[in-house]
Amino acid sequence: MKVRLECFPCFVRQALIAASQITDDPVQVKEIIDLSLEPIRNARLSDTPAHIATEIYRRIRARLNGTDAFRGIKAQCTETALKIMRDFEPMIERSPDPLEAAIRASVAGNVIDFGIYTDINLDSIVENIMHEPFGILSLSELKSDLPHAKSILFLADNAGELVFDVPLIRHLLQFGSVKVAVKSVPVINDATMEDAMASGLPPGIELIENGSDCVGTILETCSDEFRRAFEDADLIISKGQANFETLDDVKDANIYFLFKAKCEVTAGMVGVEKDSLCAVSNRALLRLQA
Amino acid sequence: MKVRLECFPCFVRQALIAASQITDDPVQVKEIIDLSLEPIRNARLSDTPAHIATEIYRRIRARLNGTDAFRGIKAQCTETALKIMRDFEPMIERSPDPLEAAIRASVAGNVIDFGIYTDINLDSIVENIMHEPFGILSLSELKSDLPHAKSILFLADNAGELVFDVPLIRHLLQFGSVKVAVKSVPVINDATMEDAMASGLPPGIELIENGSDCVGTILETCSDEFRRAFEDADLIISKGQANFETLDDVKDANIYFLFKAKCEVTAGMVGVEKDSLCAVSNRALLRLQA
Structure with a gap:
């Protein structure tokens, strides 16, 4: 399925949820939210929501140097x-x-x-x-x-x-x-x-x-x-x-x-x-x- | 009141709502959603939610050359x-x-x-x-x-x-x-x-x-x-x-x-x-x- 416009706020929410599992520090949570913004901007309307979420989680993972925070x-x-x-x-x-x-x-x-x-x-x-x-x-x-x-x-x-x-x-x-x-x-x-x-x-x-x-x-x-x-x-x-x-x-x-x-x-x-x-x-x- | 982390997905949602009032074209809606990303990145945790939303609507207004879409x-x-x-x-x-x-x-x-x-x-x-x-x-x-x-x-x-x-x-x-x-x-x-x-x-x-x-x-x-x-x-x-x-x-x-x-x-x-x-x-x- 292709991404729907309603999905875009949800990508930020997903980054927020992931961030909240990783740290309690609001500044760090905001930094992780920011990691979701570039994949949102780069998203094509022909992508699946999972394609876009994947890019977001890749950036979060890179930030954590590949460690499995979960x-x-x-x-x-x-x-x-x-x-x-x-x-x-x-x-x-x-x-x-x-x-x-x-x-x-x-x-x-x-x-x-x-x-x-x-x-x-x-x-x-x-x-x-x-x-x-x-x-x-x-x-x-x-x-x-x-x-x-x-x-x-x-x-x-x-x-x-x-x-x-x-x-x-x-x-x-x-x-x-x-x-x-x-x-x-x-x-x-x-x-x-x-x-x-x-x-x-x-x-x-x-x-x-x-x-x-x-x-x-x-x-x-x-x-x-x-x-x-x-x-x-x-x-x-x-x-x-x-x-x-x-x-x-x-x-x-x-x-x-x-x-x-x-x-x-x-x-x-x-x-x-x-x-x-x-x-x-x-x-x-x-x-x-x- | 200071912005809360939960507000960040909502800013994208607000841009989406505004965009949906302005146009039915998904590509243009996505472009308006993208206008919200820079103010989100620039947001400080000491801002009020209204400060951040203001920056988003300023960009939307600039894109519409100041016309009142509403x-x-x-x-x-x-x-x-x-x-x-x-x-x-x-x-x-x-x-x-x-x-x-x-x-x-x-x-x-x-x-x-x-x-x-x-x-x-x-x-x-x-x-x-x-x-x-x-x-x-x-x-x-x-x-x-x-x-x-x-x-x-x-x-x-x-x-x-x-x-x-x-x-x-x-x-x-x-x-x-x-x-x-x-x-x-x-x-x-x-x-x-x-x-x-x-x-x-x-x-x-x-x-x-x-x-x-x-x-x-x-x-x-x-x-x-x-x-x-x-x-x-x-x-x-x-x-x-x-x-x-x-x-x-x-x-x-x-x-x-x-x-x-x-x-x-x-x-x-x-x-x-x-x-x-x-x-x-x-x-x-x-x-x-x-």
Whole structure:
């Protein structure tokens, strides 16, 4: 999807959020906000929001000399998520439709965006999400696709969130091989290899890096290995808004986007209210946009 | 008040809102958004939000070669407000406390911020505001001040809004001389002399310009005449958030701030929830901050 004019104030907000995780000093926060201004000025209206955000986070990372400012908070998120999931996973298995429940848990993970919210009542979110209606849910399509999916690629989003993806990944393993792709370079609180290793992923999956330092999945920045996995996959599960922003136009793959529509722009793209739970195939999206 | 870090994304949003009033062309809107970036970079944390917004609107105005892009929309706002007020003013006069009702109408006018909302159900807002509790209301203080107020200065805010100030201005005229100050240069939809002349202001007031092109009232940019009026006033009524932002620190004048707290930052300053109706004296503010 192309950037929308409404996204521009949000880029500054994203820099502010990242800065606030890194330092309490207002002067330093302002300096990090300023790092977002040049990418905003350079932005083309043909870019995806993730392209522009990527440039901002690259500058923030350069300023931090490449250190992963979110490393501590990511480890803590994973730990908290593991604790919650211990009680939550049996509920999913006992549920009348375990696939739908696993998708709910996975979208719940996306709600818990530790890049935005750091002080959040995880338990109440997890309870609510089992009852909250989906804004859009391509469930029967997924159920008919899965038996033909011999190779599945799972695009991970945030650290911590990945723990909530485990029941769904376990479910996918019943059908075919599953590759779980994480970021090669830390960008905000996106899961890297280190985060994934701590997330209790089931045995049998193949954990790969996407070769990129970008927000979302900007294919031309990814490694050959990742692109081969992308092309070879019969079915792709794409977690989070940034992966949606960067892959919604892909037509020659079978992608399911699982995310909470956290802004008016993405909500509008799938025709739901802001904050809706979304689990939508790219084919359903194309039908929507036709 | 000093700018807060949360204000920075909002400056880009304000440029976007202004741009959207000026043109439908996304490329031109983006160019106007870009005009906000340099003032954001140059901003000092000791500035008020209005200082920074002023720099942004100066650049937008320069780009428009000084033409008042909001002239049409301001005239339309005033016309709509006049129609509503025809029915609304008798309700104020019949009210058990006409001063409180006039303050309510005046704050209602601030709700109708045509710089932000262009498509708004004015009738329902006007009805609601008669019953909505104030977040903060220095009414008894104002009632005890008014009999001693021989010279009153009224700082106008938006075109259209000024029509809703008429009942309050009429009330003030019972006590002393009333000067109503408007902007000398069009800045967004702030009322200028032309807008004020169309607003049905009561006879007996003196209409003055503040000599400034700034958002809010930045005293050092105002004319000597205005500053004399400011210094000589026994009582000042200040409308809107920007006047609050720029005058909340003034200690040697008796100022009542009437506004709807449209953001978390200003709401936090007066200790109310966002979107609360506020009518608060600067002395009450100083007590709050003590």
